Amino acid sequence: MTERRLLELEREGLLRPRTSSSSPEWIAPAADHREPKPPTGYVVSFAKFHRHGLGAPPSRFMRALCHHYGVEL
Amino acid sequence: MTVAVVFATVCEGYLGMMPHWDLWLHLYRGELFNAPTGTTGVRKPVRAGCLNLVLKTGKTERPHEYIPVGLSSNHAGWDSQWFYLGNDDGLLPAYTGRLITERPKNWTYGVVQVHQSWLDPLLDALKKLRVEGLSAALVLSAVHHRRILPSMSRPLRMDEMGPDVSSGDLEACRMSNEASADDDVAARVRAAVAGDFQPEHVNGFPMRPNVGSIDLVSSFLAYGFDFGFPSIPFLSLSLLS
Numbered sequence: 001m002t003e004r005r006l007l008e009l010e011r012e013g014l015l016r017p018r019t020s021s022s023s024p025e026w027i028a029p030a031a032d033h034r035e036p037k038p039p040t041g042y043v044v045s046f047a048k049f050h051r052h053g054l055g056a057p058p059s060r061f062m063r064a065l066c067h068h069y070g071v072e073l
Numbered sequence: 074m075t076v077a078v079v080f081a082t083v084c085e086g087y088l089g090m091m092p093h094w095d096l097w098l099h100l101y102r103g104e105l106f107n108a109p110t111g112t113t114g115v116r117k118p119v120r121a122g123c124l125n126l127v128l129k130t131g132k133t134e135r136p137h138e139y140i141p142v143g144l145s146s147n148h149a150g151w152d153s154q155w156f157y158l159g160n161d162d163g164l165l166p167a168y169t170g171r172l173i174t175e176r177p178k179n180w181t182y183g184v185v186q187v188h189q190s191w192l193d194p195l196l197d198a199l200k201k202l203r204v205e206g207l208s209a210a211l212v213l214s215a216v217h218h219r220r221i222l223p224s225m226s227r228p229l230r231m232d233e234m235g236p237d238v239s240s241g242d243l244e245a246c247r248m249s250n251e252a253s254a255d256d257d258v259a260a261r262v263r264a265a266v267a268g269d270f271q272p273e274h275v276n277g278f279p280m281r282p283n284v285g286s287i288d289l290v291s292s293f294l295a296y297g298f299d300f301g302f303p304s305i306p307f308l309s310l311s312l313l314s
Binding site for chain 1: 103
């Protein structure tokens with residue numbers, strides 16, 4: 001997932017704009033990340049989720065779903 | 074994701090309450106998805122997308138209690154488009170990459186018996202929405218028309234986004250300052266749900282408190298509730314308290 005495509009999501013209002021360079025709201029994975037290796041304080045998300053209504057910070061209901069079913073995003 | 078978004082919107086935008094956990098458990102169960110391996114009868118666990126949220130529509134369950142939710146089946150390649158999302162205050166479970174190989178028992182839990190009758194007014198209200206023609210496609214079109222992300226924490230519930238609230242709160246709920254074109258909204262709806270949703274149907278079933286939204290207050294009054302349905306606890310999971 002490239003930074004350019006994530007910026008498109010941001011422009012479409014589906015991803016929060018980045019407001020900090022030290023702890024940005026989202027990060028494009030490095031080119032050598034074949035498997036997810038999120039930095040501390042980050043989780044793995046998918047563009048499709050945001051196109052279908054996922055927002056951050058997550059609502060209480062979304063958090064409840066993740067915790068109840070024991071799944072990560 | 075889509076089923077959770079539609080459910081949250083039905084609760085907030087049409088029933089006028091926070092997403093109701095018992096109603097969720099009544100309507101949905103979780104199923105484990107395993108990917109095919111190419112060998113007949115052999116499947117493997119997946120790291121992304123292992124949980125399928127399935128509407129309980131079997132003969133032994135409770136058919137026709139919810140609005141029609143026919144999802145799009147064209148999601149090829151979605152799991153390759155991943156990135157890192159800031160986990161605000163650790164609200165979401167931390168990433169571990171673990172695989173779920175068996176369906177946990179609680180994925181199929183329903184509502185505890187003592188709470189079942191409490192759902193009656195909500196099921197009546199859902200029936201009214203269904204009879205009036207509400208569908209997942211119309212719900213999603215109302216979501217995009219209003220420029221909100223239903224699963225995002227917001228200062229206002231969807232039914233509270235009326236003309237009398239502060240502009241600051243409204244802005245904090247919206248993801249964009251500019252309204253989307255109906256063509257774009259319809260395309261987003263078609264990407265999520267089955268069918269050929271057309272731009273002229275965008276916001277064809279408005280959410281509360283918009284003009285044209287359906288009044289369900291009388292449904293709740295019949296059961297002795299004065300407004301909305303806020304009296305049942307949303308969730309009792311201690312880990313969220």
